[in-house]
Amino acid sequence: MNQRGLWPLVGRAIALDLNSLLPVGLTGALGVLIVQDLNAPESAGGMLVGAFFVAGAFFILLAASAIDRYGWNAAALAGQATTAVALLACAVTPHPWGLLLIGLSLAGMGSSISQPATSVLLTEHVQPRRRGFAMSAKLAAVPAALLLAGIAVPALGETVGWRASFAIAALFPLSGVVLLLRFRPVRTDSVLEGRRDVGELRRPRHRALWLAGTGMLLGSMLPGVVLAFMVPSMVDVGLTPGEAGLLFAVLNVASVLSRAAVAVLADSPLFRGNAAIMAMMTLGGLGAALVAVPALGTVLAGAFFAFTMGWGWTGQAFALALKTFTESPGGVASVMQSGGMAGSALGPILGAAAVHFWGLPAAWVLSASASVLGGLAFWSLPSPGTVVHRTREELA
Template sequence: MPSDAPTALLRPSAGAVGVATFTVLPLFLVGALGIQLSADIGVPVSALGIASAAFFGSGALASYFAGRVATAYGVRTTMRASLVLVIMVLLFLAVGVHSLAGLVVILALGGMGNALAQPSVNLYLAERIDRHRQGTAYGIKQSAIPVAGMLAGLAVPIIGLTVGWRWAFALFALPAVLLAIYTPNARLAVRSTQAAAPALRLPRKALMVISTGSGLGMAAGSSLSIFLVPGAVVAGWSPGQAGVVFAGASIVGVSGRLLSGVLADRRDEKHLQAIALMLVAGAIGFLALALSHQWLYVVGASIAFGFGWGWTGLLIHAVVQLSPADPAASTGLVQVGTSSGAVIGPLIFGFIVEHFSYRVAWGAAGLELLLGSAILLVAAALTRSTLSPTLASTR
């Protein structure tokens, strides 16, 4: 490994985190500021599940094509386009949202920006990071999601409860503008260490099974991002304290994603099995949330973020490693499933909260993780049987 290896890893990874953070930030801000926002526009908090569904629904529709666009037009162009979309969304949320319908339309636009960013950033890292460091790189990149959660959680007591929730969206638009101007474009990685790897591409069937299992995991995770703060208020915390709980759990989520990426670089396989185990551990966190005890809620939120939603970077790494011949399109296809899960999950969660309780909703989300874990174990067996003949032929 060359002496500048840390710089070669951190510089492109930092740029990836920046782009990925801001393209998902509007959704997290809506979730964290949901109590103030819903009171202002006159809708129940449970209706925010519809807005989340719009974000991920438009993303699901755009994800597969976004991978093709990233490959065709280059990562820098598509990352910049995604940032322009998110800047528009943040500004519209700051000044133009006065109804649930308006919120849904604007977040749908934000979902398209996020869908464009994700395969672009995945391809960016695949091109610029040595394959033996990509687990760490994708772990750093996927830390953008809990980082966005941390920023959104801190925005509640610092901005939302002082000058107003609309100011949070306006203020976060400013660094997004700077990032769009200075979109990262690190040099391409030296490919000598990757040249010997066979040009594998997972078949569509295997990708769809992975997409289904990860989609169930994302159904629970996206519900966590939208309903953790109002759920904390129901458990006995004040709105400001609930925002801090969100921020603290997000920090644990960052640690989980980084650790899973670092550990992935120390092994060459069984990434899908590792994700399945993380989903089982995350289900324990959701069970703790379902008990609705104040301090146990904090513990459950940390476990749920760290394990139940700490696997997304490892998922991307697994797909890129299993399908290196076409990483953008393959991760884009898997993102169709994760985005679809993120649509359905909050809708189901909101429905259960409206008609039953948060306790029942958290329990149902935990069951989604367990089912997703089982399907990913099936996907691991399927990919092993699919790729074994190809790998054998290259030896």
């Protein structure tokens, strides 16, 4: 596949992922307005975001085999339609506020199947030598788009209201449904090299795959803690809330740039293995540990490493898992997605508990430990050739 054919595929994957993340992005950006309008407790925003990730993490484990059975296109179609329904349901949800938990849970289910489906899209239609770039580029653009949404959406919410914002957002996954009905690329044998025949696909059962999913869970706890507690940590060392918020936005840009850099380097020999993933997760954990030291210099240095290295590894992790466990790409992507969503939910929850009992530094020590352990989990994975060889022996 030439470069010209690569970008449309990556662009479609990015668009579908972004559509599926709109509900949680809107909830984060409009949380204050939602709480005020529904007379909800201050903790409601966190519970709504948590419902999105928890429901998604459990649902995709149950539906993992569906992507391989029915194909990525049908799975993504179901995910986009579910997201559209969830956005409209949130827009018309009456009091009490707890009913929104149902809408956000439904949205989490839609996202949990859309995102692994787009990973399978890139696995099936992008040549192996460019797959690392494609996967990292897909995941690099999502935080960039959510950052822009976080800046623009509050203004929209204050003019037309949060309910209208959810209703308008439903147009995006509906456009995704139209895109999926029109777009059905043809796979080539060279792209599918190393895959089993469709009739031999089954849910992956390698213990090492669950080790990769566990590494994804542990590593994904850090971004959640960063989102929840970075600004308070900056304020604690002397920055004003305005300065901390501005720096938080700048660090988000740095995170996007780090993912873009990883995408450019993803298919180079230096980045192809699991050592690069372990190194990035370890540096991210080091950054979190530095934030735990209550001094301006250490917090700023730690914030930089936590945002860049602590978030930069996810595309490589997906690419490595899909290359290592070739027998069922939909199931593999689902396990990784479930781990990522579970970690995104657990990070803020356990971090909040740590802050309650021991203070802000405890949340950073917790996330630092989880990130380092996640890196060790990826380091322990077998090489791709070993897993493929074992799979073929099982079939013999």
